[in-house]
Amino acid sequence: MTSIQEKIIALKHKKNALILAHFYQTMDIQEIADHVGDSFELARRAQTATQPVIVLCGVRFMAESAKILNPTKTVLLPAADAGCAMADMITPEDVKRLRAEHPDAAVMCYVNSSAGVKAECDICCTSSSAVQIAKSLQEQRIIFVPDQNLGAYVASQVPEKEFIFFHGFCPIHHQVKPRDVMEAKNAHPEALVLVHPECTIDVLEMADFVGSTAAILDYVQNSPKNEFIIGTEMGIVERIKQTIPQKSVYLLSTKMVCYDMKKTRIEDVLKCLEQDIHEIDLPEAEMKGAYKSLERMVSVR
Ligand code: SF4
Incomplete structure (x- = not known):
């Protein structure tokens, strides 16, 4: 663990904060999170949180959902400009x-x-x-x-x-084309193709499995097969490599990087906890x- 990760953990305990991270976050952030998950899992964790502070390492709509589901909590978004093009x-x-x-x-x-x-x-x-x-x-x-x-x-x-x-x-999933799937299959003929349903329907039709990031992770974990081409944001590939190292995974396309998800740096997590900044605040009518x-x-x- 790096010194900055150790500082975050110490501060998290001192402030009684809950750190939630999406699968698309970088591994140094996933490592210090209390829970790592897809947007559904993070929403459920946020809703049942008992800690007074929730740090949501992801993009704005996820932090907004946390605030809406558990409005008495202070919800912090470490990278204030992390939005979502969709x-x-x-x-x-x-x-x-x-x-x-x-x-x-x-x-x-x-x-x-x-x-x-x-x-x-x-x-x-x-x-x-x-x-x-x-x-x-x-x-x-x-x-x-x-x-x-x-x-x-x-x-x-x-x-x-x-x-x-x-x-x-x-834009990250929509840009993937059937020819990207063909090229990946040619490079790894034994691998199964697992894709996220944000890809276009012609790409989904070429896949062996279609599912959310959490479902893709489960599929790799439980499949008797050993090689997989992953058609979603690169963060999930990093996570599989770290948590299921006995399996071989290849990113379907090197274009599959969400720059908004990567806006959160480990330094931002520390800074928002130190300074209590980037709090989510929404109009009452929208919240309701x-x-x-x-x-x-x-x-x-
Ligand atoms: S990958 Fe990025 S742009 Fe695409 S839906 Fe997720 S947050 Fe939005």
């Missing part, structure tokens, strides 16, 4: 417009969205819970925002419902509206 593609006004155009449809919202957008929706979902949540809704028609790719995947798994999509996407959507999501599983 979340920035949609506004609350876009949701209002879609709702007005399709008044009979439920509005289902991927958690990779702002608190304001969540407040306009009926229920949130994560990539691991989206299919189950779509099935659980009574409405026959579902407006799915903002990720068109996750939406298309959910629609393929829930053919009995009708979906209306928004045109958002994650988004809470209903998030709480409904968490209660489905």
